[in-house]
Amino acid sequence: MSGGVRTVLIVGGGTAGWMTAAALACKLKGLPVRIRLVESAEIGTVGVGEATVPHIRFFNATLGLDEAEFMRATKATFKLGIEFRNWGRIGDSYIHPFGSYGTSTGGVNFLQLWTRYRLNGGSLSLEEFSLPVQASRLGRFSRPSEDLSSIASTFSYAYQFDASLYARVLRSYAEERGVERYEGKIVEVQRRSDDGWVERVVLEDGSALEADLFVDCSGFRSLLVGQTLGAAFQSWAHWLPCDRAIALPCSGTDELTPYTRATACDAGWIWRIPLQHRTGNGHVYCSAFTDDETAERTLVEQLDGEPLASPNRLRFEAGKRDRQWVANCVAIGLSAGFLEPLESTSIHLIQLAIGRLIEFLPLHGWDPADAAEYNRLMDIEYERIRDFLILHYCATDRSDSPFWDYVRTMPLPDSLEEKIDLFRHRGAVSRYRDGMFLEPSWIAVYVGQNILPQGYDPRADKLSASDLERQIGRVAAGCRFAAQAMPSHWDYLAQLGAAA
Amino acid sequence: MSAARKLIVIGDGVAGALTAAVLARALANTGFEVHLVGTGGEDTSVGPSTMVLTTRPGMARLHRMIGLDDERLVQSAGASFTLGSAWSGWSSVRPTYFVPFGGAGAKLHGVSFHQLAARLRATGQDLRFGDYTAAPMMAQSGRFALPPADPSNPLAELEHGLHLPAREYRAVLLQRATAFGAQHSRTTYDGVEFAPDGSISVVRLADGSRHDAHLVVDASGIERAVVRQVEDMEWQDWSGLLPCNTWVETMQATNAAPPLYSHVEALPTGWRMTVPTQGRAVQLFASSGSADLDPRPGSTVMNAGRLAEPWVGNCVAIGAAAATLDPVHALPLDLVRSALERLLRLLPGTLPASSEAREYNRETIAELDRSRDLAMVAYRLNARSGESFWDSRRAGEVPEELGHKLALYESRGRVSLLDGDLLDEDEWALLFDELGLRPRRYDSIADAIPVEHLQRQFARMRELTITAIRPLPTHGEYLSAIRRSAAA
Ligand SMILES: Cc1cc2nc3c(=O)[nH]c(=O)nc-3n(C[C@H](O)[C@H](O)[C@H](O)COP(=O)(O)OP(=O)(O)OC[C@H]3O[C@@H](n4cnc5c(N)ncnc54)[C@H](O)[C@@H]3O)c2cc1C
Numbered sequence: 001m002s003g004g005v006r007t008v009l010i011v012g013g014g015t016a017g018w019m020t021a022a023a024l025a026c027k028l029k030g031l032p033v034r035i036r037l038v039e040s041a042e043i044g045t046v047g048v049g050e051a052t053v054p055h056i057r058f059f060n061a062t063l064g065l066d067e068a069e070f071m072r073a074t075k076a077t078f079k080l081g082i083e084f085r086n087w088g089r090i091g092d093s094y095i096h097p098f099g100s101y102g103t104s105t106g107g108v109n110f111l112q113l114w115t116r117y118r119l120n121g122g123s124l125s126l127e128e129f130s131l132p133v134q135a136s137r138l139g140r141f142s143r144p145s146e147d148l149s150s151i152a153s154t155f156s157y158a159y160q161f162d163a164s165l166y167a168r169v170l171r172s173y174a175e176e177r178g179v180e181r182y183e184g185k186i187v188e189v190q191r192r193s194d195d196g197w198v199e200r201v202v203l204e205d206g207s208a209l210e211a212d213l214f215v216d217c218s219g220f221r222s223l224l225v226g227q228t229l230g231a232a233f234q235s236w237a238h239w240l241p242c243d244r245a246i247a248l249p250c251s252g253t254d255e256l257t258p259y260t261r262a263t264a265c266d267a268g269w270i271w272r273i274p275l276q277h278r279t280g281n282g283h284v285y286c287s288a289f290t291d292d293e294t295a296e297r298t299l300v301e302q303l304d305g306e307p308l309a310s311p312n313r314l315r316f317e318a319g320k321r322d323r324q325w326v327a328n329c330v331a332i333g334l335s336a337g338f339l340e341p342l343e344s345t346s347i348h349l350i351q352l353a354i355g356r357l358i359e360f361l362p363l364h365g366w367d368p369a370d371a372a373e374y375n376r377l378m379d380i381e382y383e384r385i386r387d388f389l390i391l392h393y394c395a396t397d398r399s400d401s402p403f404w405d406y407v408r409t410m411p412l413p414d415s416l417e418e419k420i421d422l423f424r425h426r427g428a429v430s431r432y433r434d435g436m437f438l439e440p441s442w443i444a445v446y447v448g449q450n451i452l453p454q455g456y457d458p459r460a461d462k463l464s465a466s467d468l469e470r471q472i473g474r475v476a477a478g479c480r481f482a483a484q485a486m487p488s489h490w491d492y493l494a495q496l497g498a499a500a
Numbered sequence: 501m502s503a504a505r506k507l508i509v510i511g512d513g514v515a516g517a518l519t520a521a522v523l524a525r526a527l528a529n530t531g532f533e534v535h536l537v538g539t540g541g542e543d544t545s546v547g548p549s550t551m552v553l554t555t556r557p558g559m560a561r562l563h564r565m566i567g568l569d570d571e572r573l574v575q576s577a578g579a580s581f582t583l584g585s586a587w588s589g590w591s592s593v594r595p596t597y598f599v600p601f602g603g604a605g606a607k608l609h610g611v612s613f614h615q616l617a618a619r620l621r622a623t624g625q626d627l628r629f630g631d632y633t634a635a636p637m638m639a640q641s642g643r644f645a646l647p648p649a650d651p652s653n654p655l656a657e658l659e660h661g662l663h664l665p666a667r668e669y670r671a672v673l674l675q676r677a678t679a680f681g682a683q684h685s686r687t688t689y690d691g692v693e694f695a696p697d698g699s700i701s702v703v704r705l706a707d708g709s710r711h712d713a714h715l716v717v718d719a720s721g722i723e724r725a726v727v728r729q730v731e732d733m734e735w736q737d738w739s740g741l742l743p744c745n746t747w748v749e750t751m752q753a754t755n756a757a758p759p760l761y762s763h764v765e766a767l768p769t770g771w772r773m774t775v776p777t778q779g780r781a782v783q784l785f786a787s788s789g790s791a792d793l794d795p796r797p798g799s800t801v802m803n804a805g806r807l808a809e810p811w812v813g814n815c816v817a818i819g820a821a822a823a824t825l826d827p828v829h830a831l832p833l834d835l836v837r838s839a840l841e842r843l844l845r846l847l848p849g850t851l852p853a854s855s856e857a858r859e860y861n862r863e864t865i866a867e868l869d870r871s872r873d874l875a876m877v878a879y880r881l882n883a884r885s886g887e888s889f890w891d892s893r894r895a896g897e898v899p900e901e902l903g904h905k906l907a908l909y910e911s912r913g914r915v916s917l918l919d920g921d922l923l924d925e926d927e928w929a930l931l932f933d934e935l936g937l938r939p940r941r942y943d944s945i946a947d948a949i950p951v952e953h954l955q956r957q958f959a960r961m962r963e964l965t966i967t968a969i970r971p972l973p974t975h976g977e978y979l980s981a982i983r984r985s986a987a988a
Binding site: 370373376428433455 | 844848
């Protein structure tokens with residue numbers, strides 16, 4: 001064990017870099033640690049990444065950001081979930097909400113009651129029992145109630161925001177708290193001769209920045225952990241074959257949807273993310289099954305506003321570094337791995353990595369146990385999300401293009417195969433300790449993509465048929481009623497003082 | 501609806517009676533029948549403890565489901581309250597220590613108590629987790645009351661279990677089971693017959709009757725009455741990891757009020773656990789008998805291990821039939837609880853149930869293996885030297901997961917929580933600490949809190965807890981009051 005960390009250098013000033021800087025500045029307040037960040041205007045950031053998951057609220061709350069102020073500054077909107085169009089079949093639409101379905105009775109999950117109802121000819125879809133779905137369909141929003149007995153407490157929410165504005169907010173937050181920022185392109189990484197740990201990075205102008213700990217937020221390049229220290233990239237492209245994207249913002253529409261949309265196409269899918277001042281759009285596709293011009297045309301055809309910029313083209317590969325913490329370098333953000341933005345998980349993974357880094361920060365000396373546990377925990381998160389994303393592709397009846405033929409028939413990870421089997425058999429969701437997507441999320445995608453339970457928990461037979469009918473009716477009416485009572489998304493933003 | 505589907509529970513000891521009560525309650529009016537059949541042997545259904553059993557805090561939920569609560573069990577089953585266990589003769593740091601249910605202290609600014617304690621220790625201050633934790637303080641004072649509803653009360657989070665005389669507890673459970681419609685057979689188990697696909701088709705009873713089985717639960721304890729007949733049931737032996745295999749129990753009557761804890765004392769070739777309850781105390785002696793010696797008279801021989809797969813076809817083993825675990829941490833009954841909650845979630849309406857079995861086995865095996873790791877900890881970290889039984893426990897291999905857990909804790913006081921872990925981070929940390937494991941480093945974030953502030957908070961925590969305990973009745977008074985309220 002050698003001396004502990006006194007200096008941290010964050011390499012990169014994208015979303016990952018500034019989130020890390022802000023969180024460290026907040027959490028290490030009062031500790032003798034110098035935090036610096038270097039970024040290169042010449043290289044720039046990926047400049048996409050606008051949809052989030054509810055966990056971001058805890059991140060902001062920890063920093064002490066005021067919600068309305070943050071939303072104004074980032075032109076943010078509220079997000080209740082993601083609408084998936086054309087995934088299970090062309091013409092299908094379902095919403096994966098941030099919330100659960102119905103309420104469980106006597107230890108029996110509502111899904112079980114619904115399954116019994118459905119197998120006996122009931123026609124109401126599962127969506128009818130989700131308040132956030134109903135609100136989304138109506139374009140309404142209101143924050144959840146704190147009264148846990150109220151149906152209005154059964155959901156959560158996230159934001160859709162301009163990521164570069166968010167980085168700006170975090171940058172001023174971090175700089176106000178002592179983070180020193182350097183501008184310049186790193187041209188060389190120098191390592192200690194004895195153990196190969198990174199000692200300093202050299203910028204184009206010849207100046208050098210030293211640190212005890214380096215956080216590699218350099219994006220896809222993975223400058224330190226990948227390129228310098230050689231952590232291998234573990235590719236998941238055989239399960240998640242999309243490898244390109246074109247991003248193209250357009251002018252917004254009058255109606256502001258409180259959700260993100262993901263529309264499946266011939267060889268990928270298109271996102272639509274409504275912000276206050278514009279709509280973010282992008283086409284994620286697989287270059288083996290379509291070409292760039294076709295992909296761009298497909299995207300442009302779907303825009304519901306005037307393009308506001310020229311198309312931004314990106315290339316990537318699904319997968320992660322086999323070790324995200326190597327020696328004295330920790331990769332966070334795109335340098336650690338990439339999972340396509342289908343479920344808006346990247347910023348969440350950044351947040352999670354930062355939380356873990358803080359927990360395992362070696363301020364009191366280095367020990368390989370830190371990296372070992374950090375890597376174990378991050379691997380689990382990436383793998384669980386990976387399985388969840390694959391589900392969106394494999395659970396399909398689509399056979400209208402070679403892309404869909406491929407993903408429909410590809411071999412699956414065993415872990416996923418078993419999960420699907422259990423759900424199809426009796427509507428049960430496998431339980432694990434870690435992993436961000438909980439039971440309601442799995443249910444949303446299974447059912448939304450037509451993997452319907454063939455059996456159910458026998459305890460669901462307890463209710464008499466008429467009681468079941470009544471309970472089903474009551475829950476659906478409750479959701480409908482509560483959704484209708486909410487203000488429109490715009491009105492709520494204005495009320496809150498969150499409109500820019 | 502077609503003929504009732506029969507859930508047949510073999511073994512009418514505590515594990516079987518609990519299973520029958522829970523299944524009958526959960527499945528009333530759903531077209532199932534629950535049958536409970538004894539095997540005639542001694543009740544080893546939970547494990548080596550056969551005279552008195554210990555519940556951990558999670559049991560209250562399952563008890564509530566079948567209409568039982570603490571008061572009722574105090575009144576009708578002779579239960580007493582327990583806050584954990586006192587240990588002597590194991591640790592290097594101190595001759596006795598206390599492992600409560602629940603963790604130590606409270607978080608401050610998002611930093612765990614044990615990390616804060618490590619920071620204070622680094623300044624030279626010597627402190628015991630137990631001095632800032634309600635359960636050991638109460639256990640020592642002998643005062644007890646169920647936790648108050650007011651969340652700001654320092655005792656609000658107090659966790660407790662029960663010491664339950666097994667025979668009386670079983671009688672209460674049988675009464676519950678039959679009240680919920682389970683049929684308790686007057687005759688005993690004879691055998692099973694298999695369908696061509698390997699599943700159990702018929703359960704035969706000693707009176708010659710035959711019952712078509714939907715699902716069979718083997719709760720017959722170490723006899724494994726059903727499991728032994730099922731072909732693919734393999735056994736994983738843990739005797740290299742958990743040495744004790746010879747168990748002797750004795751009971752003494754006493755008039756003294758029962759302590760609020762059990763006591764586990766290390767002996768030169770094993771240990772002795774004293775579990776008090778109303779009017780009596782039971783001692784369980786654990787030792788490692790060698791194969792070529794005849795076991796002591798009156799002893800039970802039970803090697804540690806588990807079934808490779810607790811659920812095969814339509815047969816689910818529960819309790820000691822599924823796994824025999826060293827009871828040093830009072831885990832065996834809690835494992836029955838957890839298995840039952842899982843079985844309820846995955847109980848198949850139709851057969852075959854291979855999807856359910858696979859998930860059940862995955863979760864259960866993780867839980868059994870992690871419980872085994874937990875049971876190993878006290879042996880592994882023992883500080884008795886010059887005794888070959890104990891010296892050899894410190895050496896040798898540990899399962900990879902436990903090795904990782906120990907290494908990470910020693911490194912920085914963090915606990916690597918895995919699928920199947922029954923304890924949370926605070927509980928593990930407290931156990932490790934009491935056993936004398938001291939992390940080399942602590943959570944750096946704790947340094948952001950000024951030492952004086954921490955000291956003040958700790959002193960305050962202790963003061964408030966003492967003040968909250970002082971007016972409570974003694975355990976004996978509390979038990980009497982509960983008994984009187986039944987009579988009234
Ligand atoms: C098509 C697409 C859509 C996405 N949509 C979402 C979404 O909806 N939701 C979500 O959560 N996530 C989304 N993501 C992911 C999200 O964009 C990223 O996780 C996020 O932007 C973080 O990126 P980063 O900070 O790791 O890397 P980057 O933004 O690439 O930043 C890298 C930084 O490193 C610096 N740098 C690199 N090399 C050097 C060098 N040699 N010297 C100095 N500085 C250097 C750069 O200047 C830059 O500051 C999406 C990603 C893609 C590709």
